[in-house]
Amino acid sequence: MANASGQTPQSASQSDSSSARSGKGRHGSDRTLGFVCLALGIWYVLETRNFNLTTFGTGPVGPKTLPTLVGILFSLLALVLIIKPGESPSWGSLSAWSQLGAVVATSFLFGQLLEPLGFVVASTLLAIVIGLFFKGPIRKLAPMAFVFSVVVAFVFNNWLELRLPAGWWGGF
Amino acid sequence: MDLSPILASDFNLWDGFAAALTLENLLLAVIGCLLGTLIGVLPGIGPITGVAILFPITLGLGLGDASTLILLASVYYGTQYGGSTTSILLNVPGEASSVVTTLDGYQMAKQGRAGQALAISAIGSFIAGIGAVIGLMLFGPPLAEITIQFQSPEKFMVVILAFATVSSLAGKSLIKGLLAVVFGVMLATVGTDLQTGVVRYTFGELKLQEGLDFVIIAIGLFAVSEVLTLLEDRVMGEETAFVKAERIWVSFKEFMFSLGAIIRGSFVGFFIGLLPGTGASVAGFMSYGLERRLSDRDETFGKGDIRGVAAPESANNAAAGGSLVPLFTLGIPGSGTTAVLLGILISMGVRPGSGNVFEDSPELIWTLIASMFIGNAILLLLNFPLVNVFVQILKIPTWFLMPVILVISYIGVYSVNNSSLDITIMTVFGIIGYFARKMDVPLAPILLGLILGDDLEQNFRRALVADDGNYLTFFDGPLNIGLAVAVVVVLFLPQILDRVRGGKIKEEFADSGAEV
Numbered sequence: 001m002a003n004a005s006g007q008t009p010q011s012a013s014q015s016d017s018s019s020a021r022s023g024k025g026r027h028g029s030d031r032t033l034g035f036v037c038l039a040l041g042i043w044y045v046l047e048t049r050n051f052n053l054t055t056f057g058t059g060p061v062g063p064k065t066l067p068t069l070v071g072i073l074f075s076l077l078a079l080v081l082i083i084k085p086g087e088s089p090s091w092g093s094l095s096a097w098s099q100l101g102a103v104v105a106t107s108f109l110f111g112q113l114l115e116p117l118g119f120v121v122a123s124t125l126l127a128i129v130i131g132l133f134f135k136g137p138i139r140k141l142a143p144m145a146f147v148f149s150v151v152v153a154f155v156f157n158n159w160l161e162l163r164l165p166a167g168w169w170g171g172f
Numbered sequence: 173m174d175l176s177p178i179l180a181s182d183f184n185l186w187d188g189f190a191a192a193l194t195l196e197n198l199l200l201a202v203i204g205c206l207l208g209t210l211i212g213v214l215p216g217i218g219p220i221t222g223v224a225i226l227f228p229i230t231l232g233l234g235l236g237d238a239s240t241l242i243l244l245a246s247v248y249y250g251t252q253y254g255g256s257t258t259s260i261l262l263n264v265p266g267e268a269s270s271v272v273t274t275l276d277g278y279q280m281a282k283q284g285r286a287g288q289a290l291a292i293s294a295i296g297s298f299i300a301g302i303g304a305v306i307g308l309m310l311f312g313p314p315l316a317e318i319t320i321q322f323q324s325p326e327k328f329m330v331v332i333l334a335f336a337t338v339s340s341l342a343g344k345s346l347i348k349g350l351l352a353v354v355f356g357v358m359l360a361t362v363g364t365d366l367q368t369g370v371v372r373y374t375f376g377e378l379k380l381q382e383g384l385d386f387v388i389i390a391i392g393l394f395a396v397s398e399v400l401t402l403l404e405d406r407v408m409g410e411e412t413a414f415v416k417a418e419r420i421w422v423s424f425k426e427f428m429f430s431l432g433a434i435i436r437g438s439f440v441g442f443f444i445g446l447l448p449g450t451g452a453s454v455a456g457f458m459s460y461g462l463e464r465r466l467s468d469r470d471e472t473f474g475k476g477d478i479r480g481v482a483a484p485e486s487a488n489n490a491a492a493g494g495s496l497v498p499l500f501t502l503g504i505p506g507s508g509t510t511a512v513l514l515g516i517l518i519s520m521g522v523r524p525g526s527g528n529v530f531e532d533s534p535e536l537i538w539t540l541i542a543s544m545f546i547g548n549a550i551l552l553l554l555n556f557p558l559v560n561v562f563v564q565i566l567k568i569p570t571w572f573l574m575p576v577i578l579v580i581s582y583i584g585v586y587s588v589n590n591s592s593l594d595i596t597i598m599t600v601f602g603i604i605g606y607f608a609r610k611m612d613v614p615l616a617p618i619l620l621g622l623i624l625g626d627d628l629e630q631n632f633r634r635a636l637v638a639d640d641g642n643y644l645t646f647f648d649g650p651l652n653i654g655l656a657v658a659v660v661v662v663l664f665l666p667q668i669l670d671r672v673r674g675g676k677i678k679e680e681f682a683d684s685g686a687e688v
Binding site: 033066086099134144164 | 229232233344345354355358368373396403570575578580582586587590595596599602603606610611628629633636637
């Protein structure tokens with residue numbers, strides 16, 4: 001869905017040069033993914049030993065059977081990827097990474113602050129911070145973020161049967 | 173042709189029309205078409221994100237199941253129309269399925285014939301959409317009859333077939349597609365095991381005992397990762413200059429000139445849509461190729477030939493309709509969006525593939541089918557006068573649009589359980605989705621694995637318990653062997669054809685933007 005609009009010839013040529021610069025090898029990404037998946041698969045199989053099996057759980061097939069098979073299959077697929085990796089994509093610059101990290105951190109923070117602050121305040125803050133990452137001018141962004149949050153809160157609380165957390169701001 | 177299942181059962185197509193034509197449902201269809209068109213016009217947010225974000229919000233409206241489905245199906249249809257609009261006016265496909273429309277559509281717009289391109293796209297989509305719904309009515313009920321013979325082993329194998337098709341065709345690498353679908357199944361095992369009450373993979377978190385909600389995962393994987401990807405690319409953001417269409421019209425002569433392309437496109441699209449895992453983007457691409465080979469005598473294709481717009485636009489709409497046949501009969505979705513629709517159907521207690529939905533839930537299915545006729549008509553009527561209005565949404569700057577998408581995603585997710593933990597889970601899956609996109613790991617299989625994982629395990633265990641743990645039970649009987657052969661063919665045929673034709677087919681699928 002997305003790649004269609006995102007992939008321009010320009011960005012493709014940029015990716016070639018930057019991956020050459022980074023010198024991490026052409027298959028590094030897929031190998032790393034393979035090792036991460038392998039570790040996940042092994043953990044997933046071993047974790048079945050911690051299931052609290054009741055008397056129901058015994059017999060030829062129980063709650064462990066499918067997870068064990070699925071985990072083994074996943075690990076094998078990961079091994080294939082490690083042995084036969086594809087080309088690595090280009091990984092962005094450090095500043096791009098720190099921005100992504102900041103957006104993710106903002107999202108986590110929003111989850112934590114939503115209930116104590118209430119929807120309108122939390123949403124306004126979130127919209128401003130994310131908008132700034134997309135280089136929005138703060139003078140336009142701040143009022144638009146606030147108005148948008150108030151409108152959403154009003155619509156959700158009054159027209160839809162969804163209650164957004166009011167927090168100390170009150171809300172509607 | 174035996175029309176009795178369509179017209180003579182307790183609740184048939186006419187009852188469906190009666191239900192879909194109530195004022196409330198008509199209004200919902202109009203709203204859905206409008207929203208869908210807007211979502212389709214915006215590059216970046218696609219049909220999956222649109223439907224996934226709107227689903228929890230729709231639940232808040234307290235609508236009946238049929239009305240909810242009408243709204244969401246209209247959104248799905250609307251995105252197909254909206255996606256073509258930007259292909260023609262901007263050279264930017266709003267959806268993967270309209271990539272190929274840019275070839276001749278944008279050329280026409282540059283020559284001042286944007287109005288004709290938009291008109292033929294709308295008319296072609298309408299004819300193809302109606303044709304596909306008729307096809308669905310003819311093929312659906314008889315095909316669904318097969319499911320009556322399904323026991324647990326067959327149901328298990330059908331789910332495996334669904335997994336095989338979606339992982340084989342969704343991305344560039346089969347291994348990554350398979351990793352994705354198995355990962356999805358692993359996610360499905362999180363929570364309390366229904367048969368024994370044993371708690372699995374919850375890290376001691378009480379809220380995880382109910383399992384992971386597919387809506388939350390879908391919004392994380394598709395919507396949040398989209399915002400992260402755009403932040404990195406910044407492909408949007410610059411002021412978009414688009415061609416304005418003065419008047420949306422097409423002469424009778426041009427219509428007749430395109431009619432062959434529309435009809436051929438509709439057939440190609442519908443039959444490609446029938447094949448699970450292919451989807452609308454492949455259909456557009458194939459029909460364009462076919463039309464060029466058949467009709468391009470003066471080498472006008474790619475230079476603004478109206479048939480180069482008519483064929484793919486008809487095909488992608490017909491394919492969207494055709495893909496509902498495997499979805500409604502076997503429970504095999506052809507794309508990420510239909511996977512989300514399947515998840516929604518399951519959450520309403522309708523399980524295609526496990527029973528005959530045309531007999532078990534006729535009200536829901538026939539109302540939905542009737543609403544598709546109506547939705548197509550609404551879209552045709554809306555598009556002619558409103559195209560220039562829709563395009564205005566592109567003037568909304570990215571720095572405002574992205575926060576809006578995020579905030580709406582967050583409240584959608586929050587409203588599922590009123591839980592902040594869900595927002596954290598969504599963000600985690602946003603990160604996973606971002607890395608997956610970067611590394612060409614397709615996202616649709618992850619979602620399908622999660623949605624069908626439970627079914628897979630229940631049927632797996634039932635089948636084995638019934639046959640004393642004998643794994644050969646999955647290959648017992650002609651139906652099972654047929655399904656197993658189908659799985660092998662689906663997994664390896666594209667690879668074999670690749671070898672034979674020198675990597676061409678996979679490239680074509682991948683280049684055509686086959687659903688991420």
